[in-house]
Amino acid sequence: MEFIFKKISSLSAAFILVLLTAVFIVLFLYAKPAIKKYGLHFIIDPRWDVSVPIKEKTPTKTNNIKSQKNKNNNIEVSDADVLAALGITNTNAKTETIYGGLVPLVGTILSTLIAMLFAVPIAMGIAIFLSEISPPLINKPVGIAIELLAAIPSIIYGMWGLFYFGPFISHIFGGSSVSLLVAGLVLGIMIIPFMASLTRDSMNTTPNILKESAYAMGATKFEVIKDIIFPYARKGIIGSIILALGRALGETMAVAFVIGGVFTFPKKITDPTVSIPVVLANNFAESSGMSLSALFYLALILFILSFIIIFSAKFYFLKNKN
Amino acid sequence: MSEKLEKVMDIKNFSFTYNGANKPSLKNINLPIYFKKVTALIGPSGCGKSTFLRSLNRIHDLYPGNKYEGEILLKDIETGDMENILKYKKENELIKLRQRVGMIFQKPTPFPMSIFDNIAYGLRLMGKKNKKFLEEKVEEALKSSALWKEVKDRLKDDARGLSGGQQQRLCIARAIAVEPEVLLMDEPTSALDPLSTLAIEELVTKLKEKVTIVIVTHNMQQASRVSDWTAFMYLGELIEYGTTEQIFISPHEKRTADYIAGKFG
Numbered sequence: 001m002e003f004i005f006k007k008i009s010s011l012s013a014a015f016i017l018v019l020l021t022a023v024f025i026v027l028f029l030y031a032k033p034a035i036k037k038y039g040l041h042f043i044i045d046p047r048w049d050v051s052v053p054i055k056e057k058t059p060t061k062t063n064n065i066k067s068q069k070n071k072n073n074n075i076e077v078s079d080a081d082v083l084a085a086l087g088i089t090n091t092n093a094k095t096e097t098i099y100g101g102l103v104p105l106v107g108t109i110l111s112t113l114i115a116m117l118f119a120v121p122i123a124m125g126i127a128i129f130l131s132e133i134s135p136p137l138i139n140k141p142v143g144i145a146i147e148l149l150a151a152i153p154s155i156i157y158g159m160w161g162l163f164y165f166g167p168f169i170s171h172i173f174g175g176s177s178v179s180l181l182v183a184g185l186v187l188g189i190m191i192i193p194f195m196a197s198l199t200r201d202s203m204n205t206t207p208n209i210l211k212e213s214a215y216a217m218g219a220t221k222f223e224v225i226k227d228i229i230f231p232y233a234r235k236g237i238i239g240s241i242i243l244a245l246g247r248a249l250g251e252t253m254a255v256a257f258v259i260g261g262v263f264t265f266p267k268k269i270t271d272p273t274v275s276i277p278v279v280l281a282n283n284f285a286e287s288s289g290m291s292l293s294a295l296f297y298l299a300l301i302l303f304i305l306s307f308i309i310i311f312s313a314k315f316y317f318l319k320n321k322n
Numbered sequence: 323m324s325e326k327l328e329k330v331m332d333i334k335n336f337s338f339t340y341n342g343a344n345k346p347s348l349k350n351i352n353l354p355i356y357f358k359k360v361t362a363l364i365g366p367s368g369c370g371k372s373t374f375l376r377s378l379n380r381i382h383d384l385y386p387g388n389k390y391e392g393e394i395l396l397k398d399i400e401t402g403d404m405e406n407i408l409k410y411k412k413e414n415e416l417i418k419l420r421q422r423v424g425m426i427f428q429k430p431t432p433f434p435m436s437i438f439d440n441i442a443y444g445l446r447l448m449g450k451k452n453k454k455f456l457e458e459k460v461e462e463a464l465k466s467s468a469l470w471k472e473v474k475d476r477l478k479d480d481a482r483g484l485s486g487g488q489q490q491r492l493c494i495a496r497a498i499a500v501e502p503e504v505l506l507m508d509e510p511t512s513a514l515d516p517l518s519t520l521a522i523e524e525l526v527t528k529l530k531e532k533v534t535i536v537i538v539t540h541n542m543q544q545a546s547r548v549s550d551w552t553a554f555m556y557l558g559e560l561i562e563y564g565t566t567e568q569i570f571i572s573p574h575e576k577r578t579a580d581y582i583a584g585k586f587g
Contacts, residue, residue, distance in 0.1 A: 135386065207431075209428070209429055211384075212381055212427065213425065213427055213431040215384055215420065216379060216381055216420050216425035217420065217424070217444045217497070217500070218447050218448070218500070219417075219443075219447055220417065227433065227443070228433055228434065231434035231435065234434075
């Protein structure tokens with residue numbers, strides 16, 4: 001019995017590792033054609049689904065394009081545009097479609113960053129209020145409300161963001177009602193209850209006797225929270241932030257509604273752009289061949305990005321002093 | 323006991339009711355606490371000795387709804403007047419009170435910070451920032467709690483890495499660093515092994531040259547070893563109070579005698 005129990009539990013644990021590797025391998029295999037074709041340049045290439053002629057041109061034409069490009073180098077123009085402008089629409093010339101992941105990558109990172117900047121202070125405030133300040137009478141209902149909010153499907157946040165919150169934000173900050181800012185804020189709102197409830201739980205693990213002994217030294221409530229509870233619950237609090245971060249990085253539906261879904265760099269925070277999960281969700285149905293492979297490449301990048309961020313956050317914050 | 327006794331605290335007709343309870347947990351307690359003496363509170367579990375101790379620095383106030391009645395007087399060192407600490411309302415006054423009446427708990431409670439920062443914590447709360455001053459005070463406190471030799475080379479280490487006995491002495495050092503007038507100890511050795519217990523007891527005997535101590539203990543031998551005065555409590559009432567010698571050798575009350583003889587509790 002003991003033996004079987006041990007085996008089963010270690011098998012379950014091994015399953016996690018197998019799963020992680022399997023997901024990685026599948027992503028990698030499907031992304032392979034795109035990786036072969038674009039290499040690491042994919043990450044810094046802002047073009048997506050853009051047709052360019054294959055570089056087998058006569059020398060004169062190339063020179064022509066180059067000189068033209070130099071004149072216009074202060075304006076962002078793609079090769080295809082230049083060719084079109086020069087009237088070189090040679091139907092005989094073969095074209096290829098270029099895929100680059102820079103715009104969604106930047107969109108993902110920026111929207112997550114905005115979400116975290118917005119959510120962390122508020123979630124901490126809620127957690128502090130619930131665990132240390134609020135009277136028990138308020139504690140229960142607010143606690144339940146937080147847990148309910150955390151359980152709302154993200155698509156509902158997306159719809160609310162599109163129809164109410166986006167216009168509201170664009171009314172205040174200007175710009176479009178679907179934008180990087182709206183996406184970041186909706187994401188932030190979405191992860192606040194989740195983060196607050198986990199943070200509150202870990203703050204509640206601080207033993208009463210420890211808090212009492214700080215009060216007995218003449219500490220105020222603020223000092224007890226700052227000096228005792230936060231350091232004591234540090235691991236749990238950082239863990240909750242990391243979990244929320246992971247959720248924000250991969251969030252699809254809520255963001256798909258409010259980020260705009262256009263492949264342009266946001267010049268202002270109120271411009272629409274796109275994020276990796278949104279690209280994936282929007283384009284999977286009509287993709288095949290190289291475009292499908294490029295999507296898998298994007299997915300692989302998201303996978304590695306979350307891995308790196310979460311791993312480095314863990315390593316940086318949770319390494320033991322000493 | 324021919325020397326002159328000076329009261330540092332005086333408890334008069336004190337009753338205490340927990341939030342939501344319909345009966346008071348402490349009834350009509352009258353007890354003096356003498357200056358630079360060790361007063362032991364003994365009694366069976368649930369007799370209210372910890373509840374009483376926790377009233378003396380009003381740590382009960384952390385939880386709303388508890389009710390105090392009567393008077394707890396604490397001597398003002400400067401004027402010599404006795405001031406009723408139950409009259410304190412503002413947070414400031416309570417903070418001041420807790421700096422004057424320190425507390426040690428059943429279990430060691432090192433804060434999640436270095437040994438040095440633990441000891442300096444109370445001083446820093448008082449606004450003392452001068453590094454040299456803090457260093458001196460930390461050394462002094464650690465020396466008077468017999469911990470200096472063991473930790474002087476690792477003041478920067480996390481205090482939670484010390485052994486249980488060391489942690490409890492650290493807590494004592496932390497409490498005496500702010501130079502309180504009274505030190506409350508709530509069963510300070512109940513989580514410690516016999517050797518660490520002995521070290522704490524020796525420390526208590528030594529510390530009374532500097533500070534008045536009120537100690538709650540389950541262990542009657544401990545009370546007889548360390549205290550000058552003993553109060554026996556039972557079911558929320560103070561049954562008998564006297565010199566430790568008198569209580570242990572010739573108690574007036576039958577319940578005291580029975581408890582000390584080990585017939586109950």
